[in-house]
Amino acid sequence: MNSSLGMINAFDPSAASALDADEKEMIARRQRVLGPSYRLFYQHPVHIVRGEGVWLYDKAGRKYLDAYNNVPSVGHCHPHVVQAVARQMAVLNTHTRYIGDEVLDYAERLIATFPAVLDQVMFTCTGSEANDLALRVAKNATGGTGIIVTRLAYHGITETVSGISPSLGANSPLGPHVYLVDAPFSPAQAGAAEKVGPRFADGVRTALAQMEADGVKPAALIFDTIFSSDGVFADPPGFIAEAIAAVRAKGGLFITDEVQPGFGRTGEAFWGFLRHGIEPDIVTMGKPMGNGYPVAAMVARHEVLADFGARSRYFNTFGGSSAAMAAAAAVLDVIESEKLQDNSLKTGRMIQDGLRDLASRYPIISDVRGAGLFIGVEIAKNADGRLEPSSGIAAAIVNGLRERGVLISASGPSANVLKIRPPLPFGRAEATLFLDLLDDTLKWVVRIATA
């Protein structure tokens, strides 16, 4: 690799298209009324006005290939979901304190996608609420308070779940009794696939030993089975089992956060944890569940829920409402009728093959990993003969793709892992276009880096 690639530290601003007057004014309005907490994607943010399938359109009518958004997982504005919600809103939209078919029909259908032991569901509106509830349930069931999370986990925004979301950074402190474990290595980083599971389990055992030394009883190990904010780690299937056994041996539960990998995205299975052949105690889900309609849930074993339910009343005003259930049922219809899990597997494999081919031509790609349509591409530069993560090059690629009409993002400890996670109808034609435009972007990045 050309060592002068090490000179890219930040995206070259001259390479980004310029903001027009309207865009400048809208960004100023955002700062005025939304305050300082919000962040925009891309050096030149995109003003999207319409979406359809895997495409987004800006106000000038330019189309962008969406290779990033997992919430509209069955495609932006899918007519079957839109019509199901509109129909339900016109008839009835009420809550779970009345007997209703919508919530019962959907609950039975959702539970049927799980192993038989996971047999009860509670509805929320967001993934954050589902994780917050899961922590309350786990603490109640175990009598413990210790929680183990991965070093760059993200589980949501409430006081409690931001306290188990170290990816939010130093200004968002960890909660009490929260213990960190390193994210797994990929097989390439570990040197051998067999080393991935034991190394991850060692980290969990160390956290458990620290808990014991601190006099803290474990409640749960929680992670997202695709490790999306840690940098995308999927393989080898089954590698998480040893860590889960370690936490159970000390009386803790395993909560799998399926907000990212759930609903067919990883291709080989409907749920990320099923790829690993394990049975969790609690599962949380959200984002793709309603294709943009806010609906989320927590599924658990009845024995885990029994005491919590006996002692505490649960009512969530909008969670499980008739319209939310109509949206969620329509999403399941489309995943089934359009065979989107299978498409995720096939298109995902095609993209990973194409990315490995690019990696053989562009040494700045140091690892390609993922499952189905959840793919991570690690970007590194050569620093004195060593490979070093490069957020600068990754940002240049993300912004360069945006200029070419393709939307992705980056994650991982050094923000150097390209995150490719399109709506599930992403097909062969879109995959080919994506790979061609990435090739073109990589060519450009290498050119500016070596100029």
Ligand SMILES: Cc1ncc(COP(=O)(O)O)c(C=O)c1O
């Ligand atoms: C893994 C994971 N868990 C939980 C959440 C929180 O979900 P929500 O934004 O719906 O509260 C997110 C959101 O990005 C997530 O990625």
